[in-house]
């Protein structure tokens with residue numbers, strides 16, 4: 309038996325970085341506050357897969373797809389041999405491992421591309437921003453989720469395969485993916501370490517993450533970094549001055565135009581206050597509100613409000629729409645009651661871009677509890 313290097317350094321780096329990015333995307337998938345991290349790990353994931361495709365052609369011996377054994381016959385013979393006293397042993401990837409790699413790369417690409425399409429449609433960010441509607445984004449989102457679960461399944465099968473064949477051949481496959489070495493009976497040369505390629509990969513990763521996250525290093529307490537900046541929405545000076553005395557001047561895209569009409573019609577009984585607006589101001593505010601109401605679907609929230617408020621319903625409050633309630637039902641009462649929030653209508657206590665009306669995921673910060 310001799311000990312030879314089977315996995316070059318780039319392959320091992322690829323493997324463990326892929327594991328890391330896969331776990332990291334799952335951990336950041338639930339909370340939209342960390343969408344920028346989720347997207348970063350997604351970019352890392354897709355970058356690694358693309359590297360693997362190239363390395364499968366130009367990489368060292370065992371990394372090359374041409375070395376994989378994955379034909380029907382190879383798989384049949386390998387599976388049969390698993391139940392014999394002498395299971396077939398492969399120095400590089402065995403047929404099951406080869407299949408797992410193809411499945412992970414192709415499913416991984418589907419997950420990553422559908423993720424980018426979701427980002428483009430639902431959030432209007434990333435390379436596909438502006439090319440797809442919110443509705444199309446939701447379809448991509450479905451594909452993204454389903455393919456991610458399928459990928460999780462394939463990864464599970466792959467791990468099970470690694471455990472089983474490690475026992476069958478009495479070799480620790482996980483360790484060899486760390487050290488690069490395997491024991492072999494036949495005389496085979498070790499592969500080159502390819503240390504320059506590995507250093508190049510790490511350098512690209514370091515520079516691009518520094519570039520991507522630079523806002524977090526340069527932010528100040530009064531100018532916090534907002535990872536995704538939404539579109540510049542239409543604004544109006546009269547609106548800003550008339551509606552910001554008692555609360556945030558809610559952007560018109562947060563309610564359908566019929567709601568604004570009702571708010572102006574009932575202006576003398578505005579939540580216990582009389583707005584006392586004259587005819588001219590009313591006309592100007594009314595026009596602005598109707599021209600830029602939720603029906604314009606300029607942002608995700610506008611689109612969601614416009615699609616979820618029933619046509620016969622004329623809500624006076626954003627905070628009473630089903631969409632708003634669904635987004636906020638997990639927030640505990642104690643948070644609403646604390647003095648730096650005080651009211652559900654005080655959007656800017658938690659949404660740093662509330663004034664712009666964009667309500668980007670990454671701009672949300674729950675204020676700290678004060679004793």
Ligand code: HEC
Pocket residue numbers: 550551552553554555558571578579580581582583593624625626627628651652653654
């Ligand atoms: C004199 C004070 C005052 C002014 C000026 C005022 N509002 Fe209000 N508004 C209120 C109060 C009080 C509430 C209830 C806030 C709460 O529940 O915390 C409210 C709530 C609202 C809400 C519902 C918020 C929610 O819960 O979703 C909307 C929409 C709204 N105002 C629109 C406007 C617009 C548009 C203007 C400008 C034309 C305006 N307000 C000007 C006092 C005012």
Ligand code: HEC
Pocket residue numbers: 338339340341562608609626627635636639643644649651652653654655656657658659667668669672673674675
């Ligand atoms: C106490 C803090 C707080 C206040 C006040 C608040 N929100 Fe939120 N908002 C949140 C949290 C937390 C989420 C959930 C984020 C998540 O699930 O990732 C959220 C989510 C949202 C979302 C969904 C974002 C997305 O794309 O997923 C919108 C839109 C939104 N809020 C609008 C509003 C508006 C409009 C107001 C004021 C009428 C408001 N919020 C007031 C904390 C708050």
